[in-house]
Amino acid sequence: MFSLEGKTALVTGATGGIGGAIARTLHAQGATVTISGTRQEKLDELKAELGERVHAIACNLDDGEAVDALPKQAAEAMGGLDILVANAGITKDGLLMRMKDEDWQQVLKINLESYFRLSRAALRGMMKARHGRIIGITSVVGVMGNPGQANYCASKAGMIGFTKSLAQEVAARGVTANCVAPGFIASPMTDALNDQQREAILSKIPANDLGSGEDIAAAVAYLASDEAHYVTGQTLHVNGGMAMI
Amino acid sequence: MSDVLARVKKIVVEHLDVEEDKVTESASFIDDLGADSLDNVELVMAFEEEFDIEIPDDAAEHIQTVGAAVKFISEKTG
Numbered sequence: 001m002f003s004l005e006g007k008t009a010l011v012t013g014a015t016g017g018i019g020g021a022i023a024r025t026l027h028a029q030g031a032t033v034t035i036s037g038t039r040q041e042k043l044d045e046l047k048a049e050l051g052e053r054v055h056a057i058a059c060n061l062d063d064g065e066a067v068d069a070l071p072k073q074a075a076e077a078m079g080g081l082d083i084l085v086a087n088a089g090i091t092k093d094g095l096l097m098r099m100k101d102e103d104w105q106q107v108l109k110i111n112l113e114s115y116f117r118l119s120r121a122a123l124r125g126m127m128k129a130r131h132g133r134i135i136g137i138t139s140v141v142g143v144m145g146n147p148g149q150a151n152y153c154a155s156k157a158g159m160i161g162f163t164k165s166l167a168q169e170v171a172a173r174g175v176t177a178n179c180v181a182p183g184f185i186a187s188p189m190t191d192a193l194n195d196q197q198r199e200a201i202l203s204k205i206p207a208n209d210l211g212s213g214e215d216i217a218a219a220v221a222y223l224a225s226d227e228a229h230y231v232t233g234q235t236l237h238v239n240g241g242m243a244m245i
Numbered sequence: 246m247s248d249v250l251a252r253v254k255k256i257v258v259e260h261l262d263v264e265e266d267k268v269t270e271s272a273s274f275i276d277d278l279g280a281d282s283l284d285n286v287e288l289v290m291a292f293e294e295e296f297d298i299e300i301p302d303d304a305a306e307h308i309q310t311v312g313a314a315v316k317f318i319s320e321k322t323g
């Protein structure tokens with residue numbers, strides 16, 4: 001079950017913690033993957049680690065034209081594009097009263113606008129092929145809100161609404177669109193928390209543990225599979241029970 | 246039969262999976278050939294690709310029949 005043998009996938013933010021785990025998992029399930037990010041040396045590292053069936057294409061999501069071109073470049077490299085995983089994302093936190101215009105615009109641009117551009121470009125081939133999987137990595141706070149993250153939460157909530165509209169437009173063509181919403185995932189950032197901060201976070205998570213990139217990747221692999229063809233417009237929450245929605 | 250008409254017909258037949266003789270110049274994509282609004286968008290995009298032209302949205306709205314498509318494309322490529 002959930003084999004991705006013969007499938008092709010583009011993963012943005014593959015140089016990061018969660019994106020790297022997603023790329024490894026899709027690859028392990030048999031997919032050919034194109035990994036993307038801005039840090040070339042990280043891309044090279046992951047490419048070398050995965051060995052075969054992998055392409056690396058650097059792309060700065062701040063550059064709209066480059067984003068528009070990325071799905072096509074990936075499709076040309078792999079001979080098609082079945083699965084788009086829009087995972088790259090940034091935060092620029094601050095209380096709303098003090099939030100700068102650039103911090104709002106930048107977060108919306110990288111997290112939400114690039115998702116729109118990538119999806120639009122990827123759809124052309126998917127519609128023709130009568131098959132496709134679009135998966136956006138949103139966040140639990142896109143649904144719950146979080147003080148100090150008005151820009152980030154707006155971008156992540158926007159991804160969910162966008163995905164639902166897109167899903168309705170293309171459902172009859174065998175293309176599905178879904179989101180995966182991570183809760184607290186262990187990363188270099190969470191490693192740096194002190195015991196007290198860690199306790200405070202864990203007290204809100206019934207599973208009493210942080211999640212891993214692999215937990216998110218498994219959800220992505222499921223949504224990317226043929227078996228999930230009847231699941232569309234959904235947000236799959238992977239958060240150890242911290243929010244039950 | 247003009248070259249444009251032949252190429253438009255081919256795209257329509259392939260895309261909408263209809264009999265070739267149904268694809269007459271007066272045939273409406275939606276009313277006669279069973280297309281939905283998404284098919285119309287896809288057809289316009291397929292024409293753009295095939296003829297290497299751009300079809301703006303306001304023009305695309307008026308391309309509801311095979312003949313209208315042929316006319317628009319012929320003018321653009323003419």
Ligand SMILES: NC(=O)c1ccc[n+]([C@@H]2O[C@H](COP(=O)([O-])OP(=O)(O)OC[C@H]3O[C@@H](n4cnc5c(N)ncnc54)[C@H](OP(=O)(O)O)[C@@H]3O)[C@@H](O)[C@H]2O)c1
Nearest residue numbers: 013015016017018037038039060061087088089139182185
């Ligand atoms: N970690 C969590 O607890 C958590 C929780 C909920 C949701 N999420 C979401 O999960 C996703 C991945 O997060 P993560 O924890 O793996 O973060 P991360 O390690 O910081 O990775 C972020 C990724 O986004 C890429 N990126 C950032 N700006 C970019 C730009 N301008 N152009 C191209 N790529 C860019 C980075 O690539 P480069 O470094 O190569 O530029 C990097 O690969 C994000 O969308 C995040 O919002 C994470």
